[in-house]
Amino acid sequence: MNSGFFNSSLLESKPPTSLLPKCGACKLNLKCNSPKLDYIGKGKKRILIISESPSKSDDENGKLYSNPRSSLPLETALRKSGIVLERDCWLTTALICYSGKEPTSDQINHCRPNLIRIIKQLNPDIIIPAGRSAITSLIPHLWKEHVGPASRWYGFQIPSQQINSWICPTYSPTYVHQLNKSNDPKKEVLKIHFENQIKAALALEGKPYDELPDYNKQIEIIDKPSQAARIIRKMIQKGGTVAFDYETDRIKPDSDDSKIVSCAICWNDKKTIAYDWKGEAIEATRELLHSPLPKIACNLKFEDRWTRKHLGKRVRNWYWDTMLAAHVIDQRPRITSIKFQSFVLLGASSYDDHIKKYLTAGNKEGSNNIHLIDRKELLTYNAMDAILEYKVAMKQMDVLGYPKP
Amino acid sequence: MKISKSELLSELEMTSAGLSKRELIEQSDCFVFIEGRLYTFNEEVSCSYDSILGNLTAAVKAEPLLSVLRKMTEEDIQIKITDSEFIIRGKRREAGIRLEKDIVLPVRTVETPENWRKLSDEFDQAVQLVSQCTSSDETQFRLTCIHITPNELESTDNYQLSKYIIQTDIESPALVRKDTLKSIVDLGMTEIAETKDWLHFRNPTGLIISCRRYSTDDNEFPDFDDIIKFQGQKTKLPAGISEAVEKAEIFSSENLESDMILVHLKSGKLRIKGEGNNGWFKEIHDVNYTGDDLRFRISPKMLIEISNQHDECELNEKLIKVQNDNFTYVTSLSIADDE
Numbered sequence: 001m002n003s004g005f006f007n008s009s010l011l012e013s014k015p016p017t018s019l020l021p022k023c024g025a026c027k028l029n030l031k032c033n034s035p036k037l038d039y040i041g042k043g044k045k046r047i048l049i050i051s052e053s054p055s056k057s058d059d060e061n062g063k064l065y066s067n068p069r070s071s072l073p074l075e076t077a078l079r080k081s082g083i084v085l086e087r088d089c090w091l092t093t094a095l096i097c098y099s100g101k102e103p104t105s106d107q108i109n110h111c112r113p114n115l116i117r118i119i120k121q122l123n124p125d126i127i128i129p130a131g132r133s134a135i136t137s138l139i140p141h142l143w144k145e146h147v148g149p150a151s152r153w154y155g156f157q158i159p160s161q162q163i164n165s166w167i168c169p170t171y172s173p174t175y176v177h178q179l180n181k182s183n184d185p186k187k188e189v190l191k192i193h194f195e196n197q198i199k200a201a202l203a204l205e206g207k208p209y210d211e212l213p214d215y216n217k218q219i220e221i222i223d224k225p226s227q228a229a230r231i232i233r234k235m236i237q238k239g240g241t242v243a244f245d246y247e248t249d250r251i252k253p254d255s256d257d258s259k260i261v262s263c264a265i266c267w268n269d270k271k272t273i274a275y276d277w278k279g280e281a282i283e284a285t286r287e288l289l290h291s292p293l294p295k296i297a298c299n300l301k302f303e304d305r306w307t308r309k310h311l312g313k314r315v316r317n318w319y320w321d322t323m324l325a326a327h328v329i330d331q332r333p334r335i336t337s338i339k340f341q342s343f344v345l346l347g348a349s350s351y352d353d354h355i356k357k358y359l360t361a362g363n364k365e366g367s368n369n370i371h372l373i374d375r376k377e378l379l380t381y382n383a384m385d386a387i388l389e390y391k392v393a394m395k396q397m398d399v400l401g402y403p404k405p
Numbered sequence: 406m407k408i409s410k411s412e413l414l415s416e417l418e419m420t421s422a423g424l425s426k427r428e429l430i431e432q433s434d435c436f437v438f439i440e441g442r443l444y445t446f447n448e449e450v451s452c453s454y455d456s457i458l459g460n461l462t463a464a465v466k467a468e469p470l471l472s473v474l475r476k477m478t479e480e481d482i483q484i485k486i487t488d489s490e491f492i493i494r495g496k497r498r499e500a501g502i503r504l505e506k507d508i509v510l511p512v513r514t515v516e517t518p519e520n521w522r523k524l525s526d527e528f529d530q531a532v533q534l535v536s537q538c539t540s541s542d543e544t545q546f547r548l549t550c551i552h553i554t555p556n557e558l559e560s561t562d563n564y565q566l567s568k569y570i571i572q573t574d575i576e577s578p579a580l581v582r583k584d585t586l587k588s589i590v591d592l593g594m595t596e597i598a599e600t601k602d603w604l605h606f607r608n609p610t611g612l613i614i615s616c617r618r619y620s621t622d623d624n625e626f627p628d629f630d631d632i633i634k635f636q637g638q639k640t641k642l643p644a645g646i647s648e649a650v651e652k653a654e655i656f657s658s659e660n661l662e663s664d665m666i667l668v669h670l671k672s673g674k675l676r677i678k679g680e681g682n683n684g685w686f687k688e689i690h691d692v693n694y695t696g697d698d699l700r701f702r703i704s705p706k707m708l709i710e711i712s713n714q715h716d717e718c719e720l721n722e723k724l725i726k727v728q729n730d731n732f733t734y735v736t737s738l739s740i741a742d743d744e
Contacts, residue, residue, distance in 0.1 A: 004563035005737065006627050011545040011563060013624050020448055020511055024428035 007374035012354035017141070019117070022110035028097035034062040039092035039118055041065075047089040047202070048124035048165075049074070050115065050134035052103060052172055059098035065091055073180065073191065074130070074173035077198035092118050094129075094137035103133045112137050119163060127165050128201050129153075131172025142167065143343050144350045152334050155197045159208030159347035166208055167347075168201030170194060208347060215348065219264075219272045219383035221376060225279035232265065232273075232284035236291045240268040241319065241405045243296035243390035244289070246277075246306050247359075247382045250367045253309035260310055261370050262379055264386035269394070274383035276375070286311045294319035294405035296393045298338040298385070319405050322389055325396040342388040345395045351384050410482045412457050414474045417467070419612050420445045420452035422588035424467050432510035435464040444512045449585045451515045451603070451615040458484060464505040465491045473500045515615050518598030518605040522574050527731075528597075529590045531569035534732060535560040537707040538567040539583040541662060550580035550619065552626040553604070559626070565703065565736035566629050575599050579618035580626065589614050633733050637721035640694045643675060646712040649688035653679025654705035656686055665702040670694055670720075679705065701725060701738045 029035035037054050040063065057067045065086065068075065078085055085091060095103045095111045115137050119127070129138045132150035139147045142162050147153075153169040160167050176194045179187045222228040235242065243266040249259045263285055264274035275281050289295070289307055297303045300321040307315050326336040335341070342348040355377060358369040370378065397404050417436055423445030425433035430448060437444045443456040445467070463486060473493055474482075483494035490501040525531075532551065540548035540562035552559045555575055559568040560583070574597070581604060592614065594606040603615040653666045659681030669676040672695055678687040699720065711718075711727045711734060719726045726735045 005561065005566065005629060005632055006563055008545075008563075011548055011627065013544075013546040015543065015546045016619060016623065018448060020430050020514070022429045023509075024425075024431040024433055029431075 007377070008372050009355055009358055009377050010374035014353070017113075017116075019113050021113045026097075026107055026110040028095065028099055028107065032098040033059045035097050036114075037062070037064050037093070037096050039064065039090050039122075041086045041088075041090040043088070043090040043122060043124065045083065045088040045202075046123075046125040047083070048119065048122060048127045049085070049089050049091045050127065050129045050138060051091060051093045052131045052133040052174065053093050053095035054098045056098065056100070064093065072173060073176040073194055074198070077195045078202070080195065081199055081202040083202055090118075090122055090124065094131075094133040105136065108133055108137045112141065116141055119165075124165055125207055126168060126201055126204055128168050128170060128198070130170050131175065134172075135169050138167065139169075142349065144339075144353065148334055152332050152340075155193070155200075156344040157200060157204060158344050161209065161212050161347040162349050164207050164209055164212060166201065166204045168197065168204070170197040170201070213346075215384060215387055216380070219274065219380065219387060221379045221383070222273050222275040222281075225275065225281035228273060228275035229280035229284035231271070232281070232288050235265065235267045235271070236288055236293065239293060240270075241294045241296065241390075242267050242288065243386050243393060244285075244303065245297065245382060245385040245389060246303055247370060247378060248306060249370050250361065250365070251302075252366065253306045255365065257365075257367070258306075258309065260306060262382050264379070264382040266383075266386040266390040269387075269390050272383050272387040272390075274379035274386070276379075282311075286313075289313075289315045292317050296320040296322070296389055298322040298341075298389045298392075300324075320393045320397070322392045322396060325393070325400065329396060329399055338385060338388055338392060341392045341396075345392055346388065348388060352381060355381050406458070406484045407481055408457050408484055410474060410477055410480055413482075413484075414471075416443055416454050416456060417471055417474070419592065420454050421467065421471070422614060423447055423450045423452035430511065432464045432505070432508070434467055435505075435510065436467050436470060437464045437508055437510045437512065438462060439508055439512070444510065446510050446512045446515065449582060449617045450588050451512060452613065453512070453615075454610075454612045461486060462506065462508065463491065464508055464510065465502055469500075469502050473502070516600035516603055518600050518603075518615075521596040521598045521605075521607060524595055524597040524606065525571050525573070527569075527571055528573075528594065531558045531571045531732075532586050532590055534707070534710060534734075535567045535569050536583045536587055537704040537710075538562055538565045538734070547580055547624040547626055550582050550624075550626075551586050552578065552580055552621070553586075553618075554578045559629075561627065561629060565707075565734070566632065567707075567732070567734045568629075568633065570731040573597065575604065578621045578626070579604060580621060580624055581616050581618050585616045589616065629735075632724070633726070633735055635719075635721060635724055635726065637719045637724070637726070638694075638696055639717055639719050640670075640692065642712055642716050642718055643690040643692050644716075646675070646677070646690060647709045649677045649690065650679075650705045650708050650712070652688065653677050653686045655679065656681035656684050657705055659683060664704060664706075666705045666708065668701055668703060668708070670696075670699040672696070672698075677708075696720070697722065699725075699738045701736050703736055707734065 023029050058064050095107055096114050129135045135150045135153050136147050142160050158167040171194050176190055179190055245264050246260050247262045260277040262276055266272040295315055295318050300318055304315050323336045326341055355373055358373050362369045420443055425447035428434040433447045438456055438461040440462055441460045443454050445452045477495050479495040485492040491504045493500045535551055535558045538560040548562055553573055556572055557568055557570050589606045593608045596607040598605040604618050605615045607613045657666045657679035658664050666679040675690045675692040715727050723738055724735055725738055
């Protein structure tokens with residue numbers, strides 16, 4: 001079979017997300033006393049708290065937060081920051097009908113349009129998804145469908161660009177409360193974590209961005225190798241810091257067939273280019289990588305190994321690896337990729353969904369299907385990696401108090 | 406209330422394109438009557454029609470209502486509405502179908518159109534033709550749609566493409582899922598209107614079918630004008646090909662996902678083969694072709710349509726094109742590399 005008129009990657013597209021709740025499929029509304037409970041609160045501080053689902057007493061009384069108790073963990077944590085839930089916040093739930101059990105993924109998916117509608121209607125500055133269901137409901141709307149374990153999200157303050165709100169995931173207050181009543185030795189630590197996460201969220205002020213960044217406008221696709229070479233040599237001449245990223249036809253470069261397909265460089269956060277790995281551009285890249293300019297990458301051992309194989313020398317003056325820095329800042333698993341880091345630190349939406357499948361190994365030799373990706377799509381993706389690596393690195397240096405190059 | 410069964414059945418069937426097989430959205434598997442107008446809605450298609458049942462507000466499950474009406478032999482039936490049942494009475498039979506008085510079907514999310522314009526008489530034909538070239542691969546959402554612009558309808562599944570030049574007069578291009586747009590075919594639609602999220606079609610009886618449109622801002626449709634422009638060897642299509650295709654389709658249509666027949670063109674001969682789970686059919690025709698051996702797959706309906714309206718095609722080593730004043734079809738030749 002041939003490969004079609006157009007590159008498959010160019011044609012990848014998801015159907016737009018449905019904005020109508022699937023109550024007909026869920027049917028929880030038929031099994032509870034008070035179906036479709038609306039949000040509560042005046043939201044004077046523009047804070048939206050998303051809990052898991054209505055409690056039994058909420059269902060009986062026909063109102064969320066029907067049984068407020070000042071001793072409960074959420075109320076305690078809010079009070080410590082001078083926040084009164086019903087006055088300063090809005091409260092809604094991932095499921096708006098009482099379920100009596102932990103919500104299932106299907107129920108959360110069916111009900112997600114209700115949450116999106118409330119967010120659009122209220123336009124909060126800060127959103128606190130509390131617990132697994134709330135996180136599983138909110139994150140796919142802002143980032144990727146596959147959220148992974150809730151534990152990797154707790155404690156971040158994500159400046160979501162899509163809705164221009166701070167997203168501050170934390171534990172379920174019910175879980176914290178239940179653990180508090182038990183003899184579990186973790187309970188004190190969990191309580192401290194929970195209160196600190198709420199405190200950090202409430203310390204945020206206003207919207208994350210006055211003007212939303214448009215990274216696509218900051219990147220340049222260079223068609224001619226000679227032009228790319230000219231720009232790269234100018235970068236060397238002017239000095240500064242560069243983040244660079246290769247796109248290759250496999251993970252490991254050791255085979256003689258291995259190929260670098262494209263490269264992208266972000267220079268001083270001022271200019272980001274992506275170009276085909278061809279002709280004069282290769283030599284100019286070699287000069288850049290052997291120059292004293294500080295270098296940034298994500299998982300630098302990858303770029304270093306490919307550079308040694310294809311350019312014959314190691315990269316000079318490595319300054320920062322966003323993956324290692326992510327490990328140093330936070331030891332949780334599954335948080336170090338540039339996609340995850342750029343979402344939690346910069347609020348960048350997912351940009352690799354249409355390309356990812358072509359970059360995973362497709363045969364026994366370990367080579368991928370990068371050749372099926374449309375050139376412009378690949379170079380745009382490559383450039384996005386480079387620019388985000390630079391920006392993430394700068395954020396991480398701020399967090400760690402590390403001097404910038 | 407005494408009414409004509411066939412009239413009620415007709416209005417229910419006309420609006421059934423808006424029904425959902427499974428109730429995902431509440432009452433999306435129901436006929437919903439709101440103050441004398443009948444509605445169906447499944448998020449992609451919304452239908453509405455002035456109902457024979459008058460000023461009724463209720464939702465009734467579609468499947469039992471249709472089944473009961475279809476099985477009743479009487480032409481005149483009695484309808485009685487209680488608080489909880491939709492009762493149908495014939496001569497010696499009676500059926501009660503549960504109804505809901507609370508209407509929760511979100512039909513109000515469908516915008517009301519204001520400026521109706523005349524729809525081209527050829528619109529049905531254009532939809533039927535271009536819908537043959539859409540993809541069923543949901544990971545390539547835009548290819549599952551028909552691209553509607555102010556003056557053309559087009560589609561591609563990345564291996565074949567079609568373009569029909571027709572005045573639609575819509576203001577901004579839209580993507581509409583193939584199955585959604587096909588729901589208006591054969592209903593005598595004469596007017597079109599557009600709103601932000603919907604394209605609306607109306608026929609002289611007052612039936613309105615609204616089809617959800619998707620913006621091309623988020624899903625840019627591939628531009629295939631350059632592909633269409635190619636010039637190649639002109640070849641006469643043999644007469645009687647459509648009868649052969651109809652026979653081949655007996656077997657190819659067993660492939661529900663992809664109903665395609667194989668065409669093999671070699672010097673002086675054209676062979677058509679249709680294959681399915683239960684057998685195969687092939688037929689050979691003489692043709693004035695002198696080039697290399699070529700094979701391609703094509704939808705049988707498209708080939709019948711093409712051969713009925715055209716007697717010539719144009720081909721090079723990669724593509725075959727059939728074109729007339731307002732319709733162009735191109736398919737990739739190297740797609741079929743086996744028997």
